[in-house]
Amino acid sequence: MTTKILPVLLLFLLILYVFSAADLAVAGSLILASVLFQFSAVWLFTTAFLFFVGYIASQVFNIHFDFVADLSIASYVLFVSGLALFFIRGEKITQSLAHLKGDILKFGGMVLLTLLIYPLVGLTLALVLGYGGFIIAFPRYRSNRWSFIVAILFLIGCPIFLITKQDVMAVQSATLAYIFLIIGVFQVLANSVGQKKSPKELVHPL
Amino acid sequence: MNKNLLLLVIFTLLSLVIVSRFLGPGYLLSLDAVAVPVRTVWPSLWSTSFFYTSLVAVLNIFLPSDWIQKLLLFAIFFLAGWGMARLVPVVSNPAKVFAGLVYAVNPFVYGRVLVGHWGLLLGYSLLPFLVKLFIGADQSKKIAGAIIAAVLFTLIISIDVHFVLIFGPVLVLLSGLAIRNVRWLGIFWGLTLLLNLNWLISILIGRSELAEAVNNFSEVDLRTFQSLADQNYGLIFNLLSGYGLWAEGRKIFVLAKDIVSFWPLITIVLLGLGCLGIVRTFKSGDKKLKIMAGLLILTSLLALDLAGGVALPSAREMFLSLYDQFPVFRGLREPQKVIGILFFGYAYLGGGGVEYIWERLSGIKRQVVVGTILLIPFVYTPTVFSGFWGQLSPVEYPQSYFQVKKILDRDKGNFLVLAFPWHQYMRYTFNHNRPVTNLAPLFFGSRVLSSQNYETKYLDSHDSRPEALHISGLLRMETEGINLLGDKIDPKPEWSAGLAAANIKYVLLFKDDDWKDYGFLDEDGKLRIIHNDNYLRLYQNDSWGTLPL
Numbered sequence: 001m002t003t004k005i006l007p008v009l010l011l012f013l014l015i016l017y018v019f020s021a022a023d024l025a026v027a028g029s030l031i032l033a034s035v036l037f038q039f040s041a042v043w044l045f046t047t048a049f050l051f052f053v054g055y056i057a058s059q060v061f062n063i064h065f066d067f068v069a070d071l072s073i074a075s076y077v078l079f080v081s082g083l084a085l086f087f088i089r090g091e092k093i094t095q096s097l098a099h100l101k102g103d104i105l106k107f108g109g110m111v112l113l114t115l116l117i118y119p120l121v122g123l124t125l126a127l128v129l130g131y132g133g134f135i136i137a138f139p140r141y142r143s144n145r146w147s148f149i150v151a152i153l154f155l156i157g158c159p160i161f162l163i164t165k166q167d168v169m170a171v172q173s174a175t176l177a178y179i180f181l182i183i184g185v186f187q188v189l190a191n192s193v194g195q196k197k198s199p200k201e202l203v204h205p206l
Numbered sequence: 207m208n209k210n211l212l213l214l215v216i217f218t219l220l221s222l223v224i225v226s227r228f229l230g231p232g233y234l235l236s237l238d239a240v241a242v243p244v245r246t247v248w249p250s251l252w253s254t255s256f257f258y259t260s261l262v263a264v265l266n267i268f269l270p271s272d273w274i275q276k277l278l279l280f281a282i283f284f285l286a287g288w289g290m291a292r293l294v295p296v297v298s299n300p301a302k303v304f305a306g307l308v309y310a311v312n313p314f315v316y317g318r319v320l321v322g323h324w325g326l327l328l329g330y331s332l333l334p335f336l337v338k339l340f341i342g343a344d345q346s347k348k349i350a351g352a353i354i355a356a357v358l359f360t361l362i363i364s365i366d367v368h369f370v371l372i373f374g375p376v377l378v379l380l381s382g383l384a385i386r387n388v389r390w391l392g393i394f395w396g397l398t399l400l401l402n403l404n405w406l407i408s409i410l411i412g413r414s415e416l417a418e419a420v421n422n423f424s425e426v427d428l429r430t431f432q433s434l435a436d437q438n439y440g441l442i443f444n445l446l447s448g449y450g451l452w453a454e455g456r457k458i459f460v461l462a463k464d465i466v467s468f469w470p471l472i473t474i475v476l477l478g479l480g481c482l483g484i485v486r487t488f489k490s491g492d493k494k495l496k497i498m499a500g501l502l503i504l505t506s507l508l509a510l511d512l513a514g515g516v517a518l519p520s521a522r523e524m525f526l527s528l529y530d531q532f533p534v535f536r537g538l539r540e541p542q543k544v545i546g547i548l549f550f551g552y553a554y555l556g557g558g559g560v561e562y563i564w565e566r567l568s569g570i571k572r573q574v575v576v577g578t579i580l581l582i583p584f585v586y587t588p589t590v591f592s593g594f595w596g597q598l599s600p601v602e603y604p605q606s607y608f609q610v611k612k613i614l615d616r617d618k619g620n621f622l623v624l625a626f627p628w629h630q631y632m633r634y635t636f637n638h639n640r641p642v643t644n645l646a647p648l649f650f651g652s653r654v655l656s657s658q659n660y661e662t663k664y665l666d667s668h669d670s671r672p673e674a675l676h677i678s679g680l681l682r683m684e685t686e687g688i689n690l691l692g693d694k695i696d697p698k699p700e701w702s703a704g705l706a707a708a709n710i711k712y713v714l715l716f717k718d719d720d721w722k723d724y725g726f727l728d729e730d731g732k733l734r735i736i737h738n739d740n741y742l743r744l745y746q747n748d749s750w751g752t753l754p755l
Binding site: 112113116117119120122123 | 520524
């Protein structure tokens, strides 16, 4: 195991040292890891997609990070490597994804709808509506703790945005943290009201 | 009666009623839609409109231009209505008719007719036929459908190249419906690419007028032609209702909503019927219909986003960045065009909504409710009738136009003819003083030099022709006493010599709009009047040919 991890780490550091590009370092080491650890090509495709989304977001919101060269190049390298692995190994991507297909479609649909609603209603409302759609599509995430988790994520985002001098995004992030806390509190209230009215509890109080 | 025949009859009658006022002799001049008696010129092979313009040129051999224009207007309403009625997945006739009516008669179509974007509307009316071919693709073993679809899409692009951006994404999404028939999709996309190589090559080698024009567009264009908000209901509701066209702010034509005060209610009813159609689709259990409904929801939202564009405060920066990163989007500098996709959604899903009501009601209640619903498109946009509310009527070109054209055609020399007044859009008296694009180059030929200035608040011009800049400079010196560098000029310019320097032998003064401001032409002794009547004055420049060029 160590003999496999070591070259991956070395490659990561080498790329980071030579190119000062964390994105390329992640891409390179992930490709090597997928070869050494026999990961499915799906992971490379997924990472390529995430890098591409990051690239689009950085272009749209005009965000620049130190130690990130060009997310589109990393995305392209990952995608091409994924294709190569896929054909060399003769992987059945459809089989790998079969059990996740429904969830991926629903999640993708929700993300797409949120992105499309965003220009019409603004970021805050779009995210709240998107979250609403998400908990309708995935009832297992209906618990109030997920709202609190999202709120905490936005809260964590505030200092990060402040450090990267994205003040507007920091304010937005703080607002969203507050809104998701409220949503969580409302969910707690709704749950407690629902529990009080539960006939089961009324019939069997003792 | 056969169902298809019945629909054919209904939409033929509807289209005839709409165009009936125009069947007399004369030309329809409506802002950008202009026809002239001269035969259509054969297009360049490298032009995006090569196929369509060639088709019109062939038609023009057999039919006069004014008839082609009227046929085009008829085709827009007929094809839109009939095509949508055939496409919508419902059984009852009222639901089919409703879908066709909503697609053919709405504020979007009305506005576009009056600003003369008839090519855009013809493409819009052909969309249901293209979608029908895609829907049938997954079960089609024949490749004929793919070939027809590719030819149809190429024709639509040729009619108006904006459809690459408007329908392209829709067709990419629709390809998902036919994903199992890779052969069909391969033939469609491959053939489409092949048939459009003529103009794609010219873009790739950097010799495309289209690419040049798009590259000239800037943020100012986006601001000038951005979608407009309703004063009371805002931008999004205005777009949802089929309004928001930039020209609405210029008061060029009567808006249907100025006549129908309760128009927001009708928009809400249309949205409600669309939602009912979605409910019906998802209850039906038909997977293909569900996917289609999902695609329509996505494309409608996308259309709304794009139509809002830079006018959406929350996304203005994002759209500017998009236009900056992907210059091809600048081609959609006037984004309200994509609202047609939204009406496709209203018609398709709304037809399902009417079917839903039809299935759940019976007897007289059903007749009354569905009958009332069928009236909605007519109440929503009554202005498409009575010759577009009296705003469009055939006119004949004055005889003097033909006389002057004869004079100019007799002179075979190498010269330019300057057309004044110096405006791109003018109000001609013979066209009942309605604004229309400058007729001079179309009527009098390519030697005419006329203004291509937008003269809007934010955007004056993209014109880079040296002769046109020269004329603009002379006019500025004449009217403001300063040259293009901002230096004061005294005395005023000598027009005959100035025009001769730009190889202008004739000056054509249309007695329309602000023509009286051009009295300075009479003060120049070397500009000799050789024709003068109520409509036109033609000057010959005696200084032409005397100056070394």
